[in-house]
Amino acid sequence: MAKVTFNRRTRREKIIQSLFSLSMDDAQSVEQAVLTAVNYNDSSDNDHDFQVADVETLIETIESLNELKIEIDERIQRQLENWNFTRITKIDLAILRLAIYEMFYVSDESVPKKVAINEAIEIAKRYSDDKSPKFINGVLSNLLKKEEV
Known part of the structure; x- marks a missing residue:
């Protein structure tokens, strides 16, 4: 699998999936929610192998959003x-x-x-x-x- 970076829409979808997951299970860490969202394969993902930087960006965004x-x-x-x-x-x-x-x-x-x-x-x-x-x-x-x- 080729390593690709998230496009903006996919990035938004993964953040929303993570936020939704966190709202359903508050014992879950942000990292767990993000990894679950990234590993969830829907038709828009096209079986991408995402870069670590993508995951780190998602985590940082969610943590910043959670502070606000x-x-x-x-x-x-x-x-x-x-x-x-x-x-x-x-x-x-x-x-x-x-x-x-x-x-x-x-x-x-x-x-x-x-x-x-x-x-x-x-x-x-x-x-x-x-x-x-x-x-x-x-x-x-x-x-x-x-x-x-």
Whole structure:
């Protein structure tokens, strides 16, 4: 197998899979969750043998995101109208957390905010139910509008 690096979409998917896994088993370490996600082979992976640097980048991103989780969750909660935070599915919450992390805690040159929103919507189409892309778009778009004012 040839060693390849993650493309950005695959990187995002592996982070979301890891975040979801961590939300289901809080006794699991970030490293375990990332290795499980990397070793999970779905049709988009094409049986890649990922480089150690890819795994390290995923771990660093998740650890950084976890340090900001309370702040990120507060941003999500402020966007919810007639909706309870605890009703958000774990996969949608993982998608929202990563998108907000990319939108507000990563340089705009690295990940433009609108790209982060679009990627979150596309990933929701793949991993969540039919209503999730619209919900995620609404939360992230409202957040972006309010933050830019």
